[in-house]
Amino acid sequence: MISKLGKVLFGSRNERLVKRMQKIANQVGSLEVEYEALSDEELKKKTESFRQRLDSEETEEDILIEAFATVREASKRVLGMRHFDVQLIGGMVLHQGQIAEMKTGEGKTLVATLAVYLNALEGKGVHVVTVNDYLAKRDAEWMGKLYAYLGLSTGVIVPGLNQQERRAAYQSDITYGTNNEFGFDYLRDNMVLSTEEKVQRGLHFAIVDEVDSILIDEARTPLIISGPSNENSELYKRVDVVIPSLQQAVEDGSEGDFTVDEKSKQVFLTENGHDHVEALLVEHGLLEEGESLYDTQHISLLHHVNAALRAHVLYHKNDEYIVRDGEVIIVDEFTGRTMPGRRWSDGLHQAVEAKEGVQIQQESQTLASITFQNYF
Numbered sequence: 001m002i003s004k005l006g007k008v009l010f011g012s013r014n015e016r017l018v019k020r021m022q023k024i025a026n027q028v029g030s031l032e033v034e035y036e037a038l039s040d041e042e043l044k045k046k047t048e049s050f051r052q053r054l055d056s057e058e059t060e061e062d063i064l065i066e067a068f069a070t071v072r073e074a075s076k077r078v079l080g081m082r083h084f085d086v087q088l089i090g091g092m093v094l095h096q097g098q099i100a101e102m103k104t105g106e107g108k109t110l111v112a113t114l115a116v117y118l119n120a121l122e123g124k125g126v127h128v129v130t131v132n133d134y135l136a137k138r139d140a141e142w143m144g145k146l147y148a149y150l151g152l153s154t155g156v157i158v159p160g161l162n163q164q165e166r167r168a169a170y171q172s173d174i175t176y177g178t179n180n181e182f183g184f185d186y187l188r189d190n191m192v193l194s195t196e197e198k199v200q201r202g203l204h205f206a207i208v209d210e211v212d213s214i215l216i217d218e219a220r221t222p223l224i225i226s227g228p229s230n231e232n233s234e235l236y237k238r239v240d241v242v243i244p245s246l247q248q249a250v251e252d253g254s255e256g257d258f259t260v261d262e263k264s265k266q267v268f269l270t271e272n273g274h275d276h277v278e279a280l281l282v283e284h285g286l287l288e289e290g291e292s293l294y295d296t297q298h299i300s301l302l303h304h305v306n307a308a309l310r311a312h313v314l315y316h317k318n319d320e321y322i323v324r325d326g327e328v329i330i331v332d333e334f335t336g337r338t339m340p341g342r343r344w345s346d347g348l349h350q351a352v353e354a355k356e357g358v359q360i361q362q363e364s365q366t367l368a369s370i371t372f373q374n375y376f
Contacts, residue, residue: 018089024065025088031069040077046070047151050121060118064095067118070150075113078149079142087111094207095119112207113143120152120173124204128176129376131210133158140176147174157181166199179214182206183223183375187368191225208376218334219373226345227367235286236347236354239304242280243312246273260313267309277305303347311351326358 035043047070050063060067068091072083083091087107091114093100102108112128120126130136136156144154155169157177166185169175182200189198208214249256249270257273260266269277274293281287286301293302315321321328322338328349330339343349345366353360 021089021092022085024092025085027065028068028072028088029085031066032072035069035073038073043070043073043077044149044151047121051123054121060095060121063121064092064118067121068114071114071117071146074149075110075146078146079110081107081110083107083110083114088114091115091118099211108209109139109143112209113146115207116143116174117147117150117152119205120147122204123173125170125172125201126174126204127182127206128174129179129182129206129208129214130176131178131213133178133181135209136176136178136181144174157185163197163199170200179208179218179372179376180223183370183372184225186375187223187225187370191368206376213334214372214376220371222369222371223375224345224366225368226343227365228362233350233360233362235301235304236308236350236360238284238286239301239308240311240351240354242277242284242286242305243308245280246276246309248313249273258309258313262314265310265314267306267313269305269309281305304351307347307351308354310348311355315348315352317356321352323356323358328352328356328358 046066050067050070053063054060068083068088072088076082084107087110090100090102090108090111094112094115095118100108100111102111116126116128128136128139130139137158140154140156147154152173153171155172155175157166157169157175158181161169169177170185185200186203189200192198246257247255249259249272255272257270257276259268259270261268278287278291278293281293281301282289282291287293287298291298293305317323319331320333321330323329324338330342330344331337332339343361344352350360
């Protein structure tokens with residue numbers, strides 16, 4: 001009862017926060033006439049002035065109102081677009097490291113310029129994470145005009161750049177790119193032998209578009225850098241012949257050879273399944289009579305059986321992958337786009353290739369891995 005009364009009198013916490021930010025937006029608005037009267041040269045000098053003040057131990061909060069007023073005026077002159085008060089509030093939310101929910105067409109790209117400019121003033125670099133390479137290039141070119149007017153440099157990370165080009169892009173005040181590009185560059189930097197070989201500098205501040213997709217939908221999706229392994233590709237073909245003879249267990253697991261965990265994308269042999277697989281492996285000359293699949297010398301064979309099971313049960317042609325020109329190409333489960341050159345690890349890709357009867361490429365082993373959630 002008291003809680004409800006408090007909400008009626010004072011509003012919800014969210015309403016109070018927005019009300020507080022509206023007061024700051026009003027202060028930004030009070031500077032509009034003054035900043036409109038500034039010449040281009042005077043407006044551009046604001047950036048250097050802000051940087052000097054930050055060096056003099058002032059904080060970003062101390063200069064926020066003036067910085068936002070500067071971006072709003074510069075945007076009017078360069079892009080012909082003026083930030084509305086609700087967009088100023090969105091910029092404050094982003095600056096505080098919180099999530100701003102906006103519909104398509106409400107000016108997310110313009111909102112981001114406020115927090116990007118303010119946090120780029122320290123010279124430590126700001127990353128703007130877009131959904132795809134097209135948007136990264138478009139926004140870097142489009143908003144780059146605004147940043148250039150205010151004396152800030154802009155870079156963009158896209159596939160195909162060499163190490164020097166990537167390093168130059170990361171040295172810019174503002175760097176645009178996709179989550180994959182930033183993530184893989186981070187992994188590669190952690191594999192180099194000297195700091196001079198790194199392309200990224202310290203991670204300072206990032207604005208992530210469609211953050212729900214990255215931190216919820218794809219939160220557990222790992223970025224993986226793999227290297228070649230010494231596994232025998234012929235073994236995948238021989239094990240693949242065995243798998244179709246196995247049957248999935250009913251719910252209680254009392255019958256059948258394996259159970260399936262769709263969520264974790266894993267397949268587990270039942271007790272009956274162990275015996276059945278071993279008998280089939282003996283029949284196909286992969287195991288000697290009386291030997292166990294769990295003997296130390298057969299750990300690799302068990303790995304191949306598990307990979308083949310997953311390939312047959314969990315990965316389906318034209319759903320998780322397609323076959324094109326004799327190659328198995330992964331289909332992104334979130335975007336539906338094909339990902340040429342990307343391969344599953346731990347022998348799964350080779351098992352799928354064996355299932356589809358295409359040439360089996362050398363198995364890879366994981367050298368470095370991180371999830372989007374851990375990276376961001």
